[in-house]
Amino acid sequence: MLDLHPRNEPAERLPVLLNSPPAPEAVFDLCVVGAGPAGLSLALEAARGGLRVLIIEAGLARKAVPPATRFAATTMRVLDHRRHAPLSETTRTGIGGTSWLWGGRCVPFESIDYELRAHVTFSGWPICPSDLAPWQNRAAEYLDCGSADFQTEPMSGWQSQAVSTSQQERWSRRPQLAPHLGAQVIAHPTVSVLTGAVATDVRFNPAGTAVTQLRVRWAGTEVPLTARDYVLACGGLATTRLLLHVQRREPAFFGGSDGPLGRYYMGHLTGSIASISITPPELFTELDFRQExxxxxxxxxxxxxxxAQIRGHLLHTSFYLGNLPFRDARHGSPTLSAFFLALTSPLIGRCLAGAETRRRNAGRPVGGWGAHLQNIARRPRRLPAEVAAIVRLRYLSSPRRSVFVIHNDRGTYALRYHAEQVPNPHSRVRCNGRTGADGLPGVDIDLRYSDQDVESVLRAHQLLDAELASTGVGHLIYDHPEERRSEAIRQQAMDGYHQIGTTRMSADPSAGVVDPDCRVHGFSNLFVASSSVFPTAGEANPTFMTVALAVRLAHHLTDPARRRSQRSERPGSGWGSPAAWPAQ
Known part of the structure; x- marks a missing residue:
């Protein structure tokens, strides 16, 4: 794919925010920590349901800031940079959160993603698809991806009992959420928003069963904030870091120091180890982007x-078309050659494409520099026409597109995969003994991929290749000999963009941090709205599912019966025994 760098919306369209913290005596119905996709969606849905909402955002209103600019590198330390992208590339603070980096891809989970699968250790959600189905249309509205219809007719000539061509991903028309969703949230009469406020601590009642106060640092001072309910929606790593801070003071909380908090850190496996040859080449139009x-x-x-997943003991995997490597002149495309030559300039490359695209297409040219110049000279009229179309769709159209697959006459394209990662309790985020300038603990980020993750991707390719052959619509051309393919998958395994699993959902307090309602076990009024609650990652990008869960949580919090019971209920007595974890 040609994945162009996100372009910021004009500053004058961004919302205006509070100038100072609420009065100490103010009590809100709901305090939401974080103004990313989950926090904004939850806050607006709760406000529409009648709650008075306060949003706390660590970043600024008019500028998205990487966390590395606020914390020393030792505060949030990535242990293996081959597996986890730099935090400066994966996380943003500010109204809109990481939607400033988001490409806009929206995909739901399928029924198998919720299931307890014998071949996927630690799998199984305590909720099912019907629990989220009522909220998917609202999630689609907030993310501006049209309807929540993700199914279409099979591709022409496709008949398979193992691989489907009926699922479609939807793309947000406005993936940077601050100018539209953020503006709606702040314009709502029962929502207050405070930026530049870092949540530094959570205080509890003497019984340790309910939150009584959230403390934030604003303009260099500690500010207490009070609400009936609190939702942590500050991103997977930030939410986990805050809870780890609380656990340093209260070791028995969240399942204990050897419990689930910070464990099962997951993302996805993405990359390409093969190209796909489509027969006939005209089928490309059925696999390319289509505008509704x-x-x-x-x-x-x-x-x-x-x-097929159950029978083959496979993890959930999807495939889609991408551009052949820009640097390989054998693609014959004048446009791809021109983009490769532009990406070789650091200044132009940063303006033209995102970090992941630059990383994927870096390196010495295959075929030499002259071969790329020959591609351009061979079709001199095609280059300006294709570039003009990209410029029009990226900068002049509404909605804009940031991802393009360039058509080629050969009918051969890179086959990109997006695959599930198995939950692993040793893939984790943990305190490293340091303390950041904000008073929160330093953490070590240890994202690990397993042999099962890698081998599943390889066998999924083999299954797809067999189905392509049996239907007569194409075949795969591998980039490496058979004995090197697993290593190629492992070398490309990197995430950190999808921060999944570290506050996982479970009906059992010893096995998870939150319950099926996203309530932190043991506390009556503390909740998490984040992809970090996912017990498994599925193959889908997590944003759509995260927002659907946030909308569902908002309806739980606004339920009239629950609001009445808050005045009289006595929270439960606690945690029970922590889980026994295998030795590191």
Whole structure:
């Protein structure tokens, strides 16, 4: 894919925010920590349900800031930079949160993603698809991706009992959420928003069963904030870091120091080890982006069916078309060659494409510099036409597109995969003994990939290749000999963009941090709205699911019966025994 760098919306369209903290005596119905996709969606839905909401955001209103600019490198330390992208590339603070980096891809989970699967250790959600189905249309509204319809007719000539071509991803028309969703939130009469406020501590009642106060640092001073309910929606790593800080003071909280908090850190496996040759080449149009009447872009994908996953002991995996490597002149495309030559300039490259695209297409040219110049000279009229179309769709159209697959006459494209990672309790985030300038603990980020993750991706390719052959619509061309393919997958395994699993959901307090309602076990009024609550990662990008869960949580918090019971209920007595974890 040609994934162009996100372009910021004009500053004058961004919202205006509070100038100072609320009065100490103010008591809100709901305090939301974080103004990213989950926090904004939850706050607006709760406000529409009648709650008085306070949003606390560590960043600024008019500028998205990487966390590395606020914390020393030792505060949040990535242990293996081959596996985890730099935090400066994966996280933003400010209104809109990491939506400033988000490409806009929206994909739901499928039924198998919720299931307890024998071949996936620690799998199984305590909720099912019907628990989230009622909230998916609202999530689509907040993310501006059209409807919540993610199914389409199979591709022409496709008949398979193992691989589906009926699932389509939807793309947000406005993936940077601050100018539209953020503005709606702040314009709501029962929402207050305070920026530049870092949540530094959570205080509890003497019984340790309910939150009584959130403390934030604003303009160099500690400010107490009070609400009936509190939701941590500050991102997977930030939420985990705050809870680890509380656990340093209260070791028995959240399942104990050897419990689930910070464990099961997951993302996805992405990359390409093969190209796909489509027969006939015209089928490309069925696998390329398509624009619906409302302007939303959608795209068909290859996905593994449930029975094939169970039968083959495979993790959930999807495939979609991408551009052949820019640096390989054998693609014959004048446009890809021109983009490669532009990316070799650090200044132009940073303006033209995101970090992941630059990293994927870096390196010495295959075929030499002259071969790229020959591609451009061979089709001199095609280059300006394709570049003009990209410029029009990226900068002049509404909605804008940031991802493009350039059509080629050969019908051969890179086959990109997006695969599930198995939950692993040793893949984790933990305190490193340091303390940041904000008073929160330093953490070591240890993202690990397993042999099962890698081998599943390889066998998923083999299954797709067999189905392509049996249907007569194409075949795979591998980039490496068979004995080197697993290593190629492992070398490309890197995430950190999708911060999943470290506050996982479970009905059992010893096995998870939050319950099926996203309430932190043991506390009556503390909740988490983040992809960090996912017990498994599925193959889907997590943003759509995170927002659907946030909308569902908002309805739980606004339920009239629950609000009445808050005045009289006595929270439960606590945690029970912590889980026994295998030795490191």
């Amino acid at each position: 009447e409302d302007g939303t872009y959608v795209r068909r994908r290859f996905t593994l069916m449930r029975e």
